[in-house]
Amino acid sequence: MPRFYFDLYDGENFAPDPQGVDLPSADIAKQEATRTLSEIAAQEIPVNGSRRLFRIVVLDESRTIVSEARIDFHTTLPENTGKSPGDRGELDDL
Amino acid sequence: MIYDIDVLIAKLEAIGNLPEEHRQALRNLPLQKASVERGHDVVMDGNIMTHCCIVLSGMLHRHKTMKDGSRQVISFHPAGDIPDLQSLHLRKVDYTLSATTRSQIALVEHSAIRDMLHNQPKLTDLMWRDTLIDSAKFLTWMMLVGQASAEARMAHLFCEIYTRLNAVGDVSGYAFAFPATQSDIADALGMSIVHANRTLQMLRSESLLAFANGQAEILDWPRLSRLAQFDSSYLHLSGE
Numbered sequence: 001m002p003r004f005y006f007d008l009y010d011g012e013n014f015a016p017d018p019q020g021v022d023l024p025s026a027d028i029a030k031q032e033a034t035r036t037l038s039e040i041a042a043q044e045i046p047v048n049g050s051r052r053l054f055r056i057v058v059l060d061e062s063r064t065i066v067s068e069a070r071i072d073f074h075t076t077l078p079e080n081t082g083k084s085p086g087d088r089g090e091l092d093d094l
Numbered sequence: 095m096i097y098d099i100d101v102l103i104a105k106l107e108a109i110g111n112l113p114e115e116h117r118q119a120l121r122n123l124p125l126q127k128a129s130v131e132r133g134h135d136v137v138m139d140g141n142i143m144t145h146c147c148i149v150l151s152g153m154l155h156r157h158k159t160m161k162d163g164s165r166q167v168i169s170f171h172p173a174g175d176i177p178d179l180q181s182l183h184l185r186k187v188d189y190t191l192s193a194t195t196r197s198q199i200a201l202v203e204h205s206a207i208r209d210m211l212h213n214q215p216k217l218t219d220l221m222w223r224d225t226l227i228d229s230a231k232f233l234t235w236m237m238l239v240g241q242a243s244a245e246a247r248m249a250h251l252f253c254e255i256y257t258r259l260n261a262v263g264d265v266s267g268y269a270f271a272f273p274a275t276q277s278d279i280a281d282a283l284g285m286s287i288v289h290a291n292r293t294l295q296m297l298r299s300e301s302l303l304a305f306a307n308g309q310a311e312i313l314d315w316p317r318l319s320r321l322a323q324f325d326s327s328y329l330h331l332s333g334e
Contacts, residue, residue, distance in 0.1 A: 006288045008292065015292065015295075017288070017291070017292075018295075019291055019295075021276065021287050021288060021291065032286055032287060032288055033288070035286040035289075036286040036288040036289045036292075039244070039285055039286060039289045040244075040289060040292075043243055043244055056288075
């Protein structure tokens with residue numbers, strides 16, 4: 001089975017995956033990334049703030065990007081909803 | 095003299111009293127020994143059993159698989175365990191039992207176990223106790239999988255395996271064999287493989303736990319067990 005690497009940015013730290021995981025296909029690797037992202041976000045969001053970006057980049061054995069997934073979490077109070085979050089450009093900080 | 099069954103005797107002695115006549119009765123059990131390769135199934139969901147399986151060396155695990163293919167590993171069984179003792183009374187098994195690593199097992203006919211318990215009725219108490227402890231582990235694991243953080247779940251798994259192996263003398267300091275794969279551990283803890291790896295890396299970077307190639311070492315028991323909120327009383331090792 002080919003090996004895939006899952007580099008994670010959790011809003012505070014960038015953690016490259018030194019080890020990788022052997023998986024049957026890039027499609028399964030994409031599913032694995034999606035599940036991982038949702039698990040990590042589900043645990044981290046409730047304890048850490050109202051604004052958080054989680055991002056996983058899946059690389060193959062030659063370290064070429066095969067897919068990317070992100071969760072961009074916001075909470076906004078009604079009086080702060082004048083602009084949509086995507087307008088603010090925070091995503092460019094990565 | 096050393097008997098194959100002594101691993102079972104050591105395990106039972108860790109959870110209760112085992113007088114000499116009970117040890118003798120266990121040593122008289124007719125064993126059919128077999129070797130199983132990693133990943134091979136010993137018992138499959140739906141099988142109707144006529145024997146139980148004692149782990150002599152290596153490790154087995156029980157698991158259940160959803161119709162969509164998602165797998166939950168429900169327990170790990172090192173040497174000395176009888177992972178399918180329930181099949182004595184619940185002959186149609188509702189889980190699959192597989193080899194975590196290359197293992198030696200002994201199959202014992204249900205009729206032989208029944209005869210032994212008929213002749214040594216008090217040994218039934220200990221077998222019953224073992225089955226109840228098995229279910230006590232599930233209570234704790236249900237709580238962990240439902241409520242604990244990924245780090246706490248991972249830490250707890252290693253605290254439990256260490257404590258069980260320590261009770262039968264299968265540890266070297268805080269180092270022990272835990273021959274589970276990334277995927278077995280992820281499926282036991284209800285997390286993705288990548289998440290499980292990342293969690294192990296975090297525990298390693300905090301100098302709590304080292305785990306590679308089936309070998310584990312707890313680097314800081316007080317901190318790891320505190321992170322896990324580990325309380326070994328559910329393993330009932332004291333004989334209480």
